[in-house]
Structure formats: structure tokens, C-alpha cells
Amino acid sequence: MTIELKSISKIFAGGSAHPVLDDINLTINDNEFFTLLGPSGCGKTTLLRLIAGFEHPTSGTIELFGERVEGTPPNARPVNTVFQHYALFPHQTVAQNVGFGLRMLRRPAPEIEPEIERMLRLVRLEGLAHRYPHQLSGGQQQRVALARALAARPRVLLLDEPLSALDSKLRDEMRVELKLLQRNTGITFIFVTHDQGEALSMSDRIAVLSEGRIQQVGTPDDIYERPRSRFVAQFVGETNVFEGKLIRLPGKQPEFKTSSGALLPLGDTPADDDNPALAFVRPEKLRLGNPDDLASDPQARLRGVVTNKLYLGTDTVYYVDLEGGETLRARIQNASAIDNRFDVGAAVRVRAEEGAFRTVGRST
Amino acid sequence: MAILQRKEPHSLISFRGFGSVTGLCLFILYVPMLVLVVFSFNANRAVTVWGGFSLQWYAKAAYNGGLQNAAWNSLVVAVIATIVATAIATAAALATGRGQRFRGSQAFYMLVNLPLMLPEIIIAVGTLSFFALLGMKLSLLTIIIAHTVFCIPFAYLPIRSRLETMDARLEEAASDLYASPLDAYRHVTMPLLMPGIISGAMLAFVVSLDDFIITAMVAGAGSGTLPVYVYTQLKQGVTPEINAISTVLLAVSIVLVAASYFVAKAGSKHVRPATEQP
Ligand SMILES: Nc1ncnc2c1ncn2[C@@H]1O[C@H](COP(=O)(O)OP(=O)(O)OP(=O)(O)O)[C@@H](O)[C@H]1O
Ligand SMILES: [Mg+2]
Numbered sequence: 001m002t003i004e005l006k007s008i009s010k011i012f013a014g015g016s017a018h019p020v021l022d023d024i025n026l027t028i029n030d031n032e033f034f035t036l037l038g039p040s041g042c043g044k045t046t047l048l049r050l051i052a053g054f055e056h057p058t059s060g061t062i063e064l065f066g067e068r069v070e071g072t073p074p075n076a077r078p079v080n081t082v083f084q085h086y087a088l089f090p091h092q093t094v095a096q097n098v099g100f101g102l103r104m105l106r107r108p109a110p111e112i113e114p115e116i117e118r119m120l121r122l123v124r125l126e127g128l129a130h131r132y133p134h135q136l137s138g139g140q141q142q143r144v145a146l147a148r149a150l151a152a153r154p155r156v157l158l159l160d161e162p163l164s165a166l167d168s169k170l171r172d173e174m175r176v177e178l179k180l181l182q183r184n185t186g187i188t189f190i191f192v193t194h195d196q197g198e199a200l201s202m203s204d205r206i207a208v209l210s211e212g213r214i215q216q217v218g219t220p221d222d223i224y225e226r227p228r229s230r231f232v233a234q235f236v237g238e239t240n241v242f243e244g245k246l247i248r249l250p251g252k253q254p255e256f257k258t259s260s261g262a263l264l265p266l267g268d269t270p271a272d273d274d275n276p277a278l279a280f281v282r283p284e285k286l287r288l289g290n291p292d293d294l295a296s297d298p299q300a301r302l303r304g305v306v307t308n309k310l311y312l313g314t315d316t317v318y319y320v321d322l323e324g325g326e327t328l329r330a331r332i333q334n335a336s337a338i339d340n341r342f343d344v345g346a347a348v349r350v351r352a353e354e355g356a357f358r359t360v361g362r363s364t
Numbered sequence: 365m366a367i368l369q370r371k372e373p374h375s376l377i378s379f380r381g382f383g384s385v386t387g388l389c390l391f392i393l394y395v396p397m398l399v400l401v402v403f404s405f406n407a408n409r410a411v412t413v414w415g416g417f418s419l420q421w422y423a424k425a426a427y428n429g430g431l432q433n434a435a436w437n438s439l440v441v442a443v444i445a446t447i448v449a450t451a452i453a454t455a456a457a458l459a460t461g462r463g464q465r466f467r468g469s470q471a472f473y474m475l476v477n478l479p480l481m482l483p484e485i486i487i488a489v490g491t492l493s494f495f496a497l498l499g500m501k502l503s504l505l506t507i508i509i510a511h512t513v514f515c516i517p518f519a520y521l522p523i524r525s526r527l528e529t530m531d532a533r534l535e536e537a538a539s540d541l542y543a544s545p546l547d548a549y550r551h552v553t554m555p556l557l558m559p560g561i562i563s564g565a566m567l568a569f570v571v572s573l574d575d576f577i578i579t580a581m582v583a584g585a586g587s588g589t590l591p592v593y594v595y596t597q598l599k600q601g602v603t604p605e606i607n608a609i610s611t612v613l614l615a616v617s618i619v620l621v622a623a624s625y626f627v628a629k630a631g632s633k634h635v636r637p638a639t640e641q642p
Binding site: 052054073074075079080081083085087088089090091100101103104105148149152 | 531533534536537538539540541542543544547548551552555556
């Protein structure tokens with residue numbers, strides 16, 4: 001076990017009385033790519049700063065590799081950070097920045113030089129070793145920050161939104177690079193982002209944070225397919241959400257009656273989910289069909305009218321107004337020419353695979 | 365009118381005659397020094413009558429024993445006072461500008477800077493009485509002590525303002541990368557603070573070199589500095605020799621003040637990372 005956080009709370013002296021972090025319990029495993037996902041201001045950076053040792057928890061304990069680290073200063077923790085604001089040393093060249101950690105560890109110079117070169121190759125900045133930070137673009141600075149944090153071979157790397165300043169092409173490349181790097185080095189990565197796509201594509205596990213509380217921890221698949229709260233369902237991925245109530249009739253599959261009266265077929269609902277207040281379905285789990293063709297299909301009881309249509313190339317997003325008044329989004333992959341055939345105004349039936357509609361409680 | 369239209373309507377610069385008033389003010393400000401410099405090159409002994417160009421007063425000043433002694437005193441006092449005052453000012457700036465805010469750090473800041481606002485004669489009399497109280501004999505040492513003390517706020521200001529523009533998060537980054545507090549100080553804080561320290565030291569040096577009132581009060585016999593020497597010589601009238609000494613003092617001061625300005629400016633581009641996260 002790399003990191004164990006036990007009932008961590010943080011209230012800043014002089015800040016608001018509302019805790020910035022509230023009873024955080026987390027276990028992060030060896031060699032894990034662990035992501036903290038949450039909106040701006042939810043406490044992601046604060047949690048990283050606690051692990052790095054720049055802040056101290058108001059209550060709770062932090063264990064690194066089985067040892068409590070209350071009294072351990074940042075320089076004695078085998079943890080390096082890629083800061084959200086880079087924090088490159090402005091009076092040092094790129095090469096000096098990257099070699100800083102190794103110099104502080106008093107490694108001999110002949111050992112440091114090749115390591116700097118290796119790191120700069122890794123982040124593709126070979127030619128810029130002798131530049132100063134103020135002569136670099138934002139994306140280049142961010143990559144220097146990454147190289148600097150990696151050079152000293154930490155056992156845990158904390159990354160605070162390290163890809164946010166990159167253009168989308170470089171960001172996609174760096175996602176793959178980072179994931180590979182993590183797998184090859186065996187370093188535990190704790191990666192902070194507010195981008196759900198980034199979190200889903202890179203992580204072994206994700207913790208979703210909101211207002212200082214952990215909403216859910218799980219694999220990307222868990223988080224996306226089986227969110228346990230409205231917040232997670234809506235923050236991660238696109239969702240159609242319905243208010244209403246659960247109806248269980250003996251001998252029948254449970255159903256969800258929306259506030260406008262539409263009946264949504266539910267698969268198995270979790271046992272502890274007796275009084276769910278919301279049902280949701282991901283747009284890509286829906287199919288549209290001609291009302292007459294699907295009239296006898298038990299999975300296609302919802303009927304509506306296409307009111308808008310966004311053609312996205314790979315997919316088309318249809319906005320369908322259901323009979324009861326709710327609007328659904330359906331994302332249909334354009335696998336063949338006929339998939340893109342419904343026009344605005346067309347009457348359709350909405351088909352959902354069994355289990356596509358799921359429920360969550362209102363408050364959690 | 366063309367110029368008027370380009371300026372903001374209520375800018376002071378747009379008033380007519382702004383240029384000439386500015387010129388006049390600068391002229392009044394600098395004309396005494398100009399006269400002094402020009403007449404230091406005068407071949408004529410009469411201070412106000414131009415008799416051709418000559419360097420004879422500089423040569424004469426260079427061989428004047430009393431003057432040499434005063435110049436040496438000035439140098440010794442300024443060097444020692446600068447070094448000690450800058451060291452104390454740096455420590456004070458780090459204590460007030462970094463780390464835990466201690467109780468009364470605001471009051472401390474005021475206390476350090478108050479002497480800059482007080483009439484110098486009061487400090488001079490106070491210092492003299494203090495030495496008398498301690499029973500200290502006036503000598504070069506008393507001058508050095510007095511100069512060290514009044515140089516501290518002058519050195520403190522540029523160091524503190526430099527520290528304020530520095531990003532404290534860089535020191536965090538250093539400690540994240542295994543730098544001990546001492547390493548972080550040596551490799552990150554100090555190099556970034558250096559332009560402020562140099563600038564503060566130069567300012568302290570000039571202030572010490574040029575001080576007259578306090579020095580005159582606490583100088584023992586034969587331990588006068590250059591300004592004190594110039595003043596005593598003045599009792600025998602303004603000679604071109606004094607003009608020459610004053611011109612040299614003036615030149616040293618201008619060079620140091622200018623250097624201090626450029627050091628501070630050259631350092632400012634290294635203060636922060638070039639871009640923050642957008
Ligand atoms: N030193 C501090 N003193 C008082 N409040 C603070 C301090 N640092 C952070 N906060 C507050 O804690 C909350 C969480 O801040 P934090 O920087 O951890 O958010 P974040 O999730 O990293 O956000 P972002 O995605 O914008 O970087 C914010 O409301 C912030 O105002
Ligand atoms: Mg943050």
C-alpha cells in the first residue's frame with residue numbers, strides 16, 4: 001500500500017469555516033495510476049499538498065508506505081510534484097531545473113548529466129536544455145516541470161493538472177506517454193484533473209470529489225457505468241436524467257415512473273436502492289427506430305418526436321421530445337448511411353438495451 | 365494641437381506650458397551641481413570667474429594629506445557600515461517577508477522604516493547623547509556604529525520589495541525536490557534575492573558616503589569623513605579644490621545609484637515564471 005489517508009479533514013485558518021476537505025478516506029495502491037477528478041475548487045490541489053507535506057491535515061492521518069508522516073517535511077518524503085503553476089526556477093536553465101532534485105540528493109555530476117538528457121528526450125525538449133523558463137511556451141514549461149519531477153525517481157508522483165496548458169494534439173500524445181511512463185517506471189501516479197475524458201482514459205482508479213468530499217471511488221468503468229450519485233452521473237459523461245419514482249410490482253421487472261408519467265424499464269436495481277429518486281441513461285445507449293417497426297419490441301416503449309439534430313461526423317445526437325414532455329438525447333453512431341436518417345419532426349420509438357436505464361438516490 | 369489630441373483629455377501633460385515648467389524645475393534642481401562641476405575645472409583661483417580649463421585642483425586635492433585621511437575614513441566607514449547593515453537588513457526582510465507571520469510584524473516593518481521619515485538632526489543628537497550616556501569616546505568607531513544603524517532602513521527597502529515580488533511557491537518546489545531548508549535558501553531564495561541585496565547595499569554605501577549631519581556630531585578629532593572635511597574647509601571660503609572633491613563625490617554617488625537601479629531592473633525578469641497557468 002503506497003498511501004493511506006484516514007479521515008482527513010482540512011480547514012484553513014483564516015479561511016471559511018466550511019472544511020475544504022471533509023473526512024477523506026482513501027487507499028492508493030502500489031504502481032497505481034490514481035486520479036482525483038472534480039470541479040474547480042473542490043479541494044484537489046489541497047489534497048495533493050497534504051500528501052506532499054506543504055499543508056497539514058486539521059484531523060486525520062496520512063501514511064506513506066506504511067509510515068505516518070505527520071512530522072516529515074516535504075524534502076524527506078519520496079514524493080515529487082508537478083505543480084499546477086509549474087513553479088520552475090526562473091534563474092536556472094531547463095537543464096539545471098531538471099537536475100535540481102538529483103543535485104539536492106548529492107548525486108555525482110557524471111550521473112546527473114545523462115539523466116537530464118534522458119528526461120529531456122522523454123518530454124521532447126532536447127534542443128531547449130540551455131533556455132531559461134521565461135523563454136519557453138506554457139506547454140514547454142509544463143513539460144520541463146514534468147521532467148524535473150520525474151528525474152529524481154520519486155516513488156510517488158503527484159501531478160496537478162499537468163496537461164491543461166497543452167494543445168489538444170499534444171495533450172492526446174502526452175496522455176499516452178504518461179500512461180506508458182507510469183506503467184514502465186512503476187511509480188505511483190496521483191493525477192489531478194477536472195477533465196473527465198482524461199480521467200477515464202488514463203486511470204486505474206478514479207476518486208470523484210465534490211466540495212471536499214469523496215463521492216465515489218472506482219475503476220473508470222465503475223464510475224461511468226455505475227455512478228452512485230447524481231453528481232457523479234452528471235459530472236462524468238453525458239447523461240439524460242429523469243425525476244420520478246421507482247415502481248416494483250411482484251413478478252415484473254421494476255420500472256421507473258418519471259414525473260411526467262413515462263415508464264422507463266429498469267434492469268436489476270441495487271438492493272440498497274429502495275427509494276431512488278432519479279433515473280438516468282447515457283445517450284449512446286439509446287437507439288431510434290421507426291414507430292411501426294418497433295411497435296412490438298418490449299425494450300422500445302418510449303415514443304417521441306425528433307426536435308433537433310446535431311451531426312458530429314462519427315455520431316449524430318438526436319433530441320427527442322417524449323410524449324410526457326421530457327427531452328432525451330440519443331447519440332447514434334454513424335456506422336452506415338442509414339443511421340443518419342431521421343429528420344427533425346420525425347416520429348420515433350426509443351429503444352434501450354436491458355439495463356441501460358439506471359437509478360440513483362436523490363441526496364447522495 | 366496634434367499632440368493635445370493624442371493625450372488623454374485631463375492628463376497633466378496636456379496642459380500648455382507643461383514642458384517648459386518641467387524643464388525649469390529640472391534646471392533649478394541641477395544648476396548648483398552644474399556650477400560646481402564646471403568650476404572644478406576652472407584654471408582661475410577665483411571661484412566665480414572662468415579662467416580656462418584645468419585639472420590642477422584635482423591634482424592638488426590628490427596630494428592633500430587632510431583630504432586623503434578624510435577620504436580613507438569615508439571609505440572604511442562606508443564599506444563596514446554597508447556590509448553590516450545589508451546583512452542585518454537581509455535577515456530582517458526574510459524574517460518579516462517569509463515564513464510564519466509573527467505577532468507585530470506590521471509594527472516591526474514600520475519601526476524599521478520610521479528613521480527614514482524622521483529629521484536627521486534628531487537622530488544625530490540622539491545618537492550623540494546615546495554615546496555620551498555610554499561614555500564612549502568619539503572616534504571612527506562611533507561613526508561606523510552610527511552609519512550602520514541609519515543605513516539599515518535604506519538597505520532594507522529594496523531587499524524587502526524584491527522579496528515581495530518573489531514567488532514563495534518556488535521555495536516549496538525546492539523542498540519538494542529534496543532541498544533542505546538551507547539548500548532551498550542557498551539555491552533558490554538567495555540567487556533570486558541577490559539583485560535586491562546588491563541594490564540595497566549600493567544605496568547604503570551612497571547614503572553612508574554622503575552623510576554629513578550625523579557624522580559631524582559623532583566624529584572624533586581627526587576621524588572626519590569627506591563631507592565633514594569639505595565643510596570645515598568651507599570656513600576658509602569655497603575653493604576650486606573643494607569643488608573638485610565634491611565633483612568626485614557626486615560622480616561616485618551617481619554611478620552607484622544608477623548601478624543600483626540597473627541591477628534591480630536586470631534582476632526583475634528572473635523574478636517569476638514567465639507565464640502562469642492560464
Ligand atoms: N491557503 C488557503 N487558505 C484558505 N483557503 C484556501 C487555501 N487554499 C485553498 N483554499 C480554498 O480551498 C478550496 C479548494 O482549493 P483547491 O486549490 O484545493 O481547489 P482545486 O480543486 O485544486 O481547484 P482547481 O481545479 O481550480 O485548481 C477553495 O475553495 C480555496 O479557496
Ligand atoms: Mg488545483
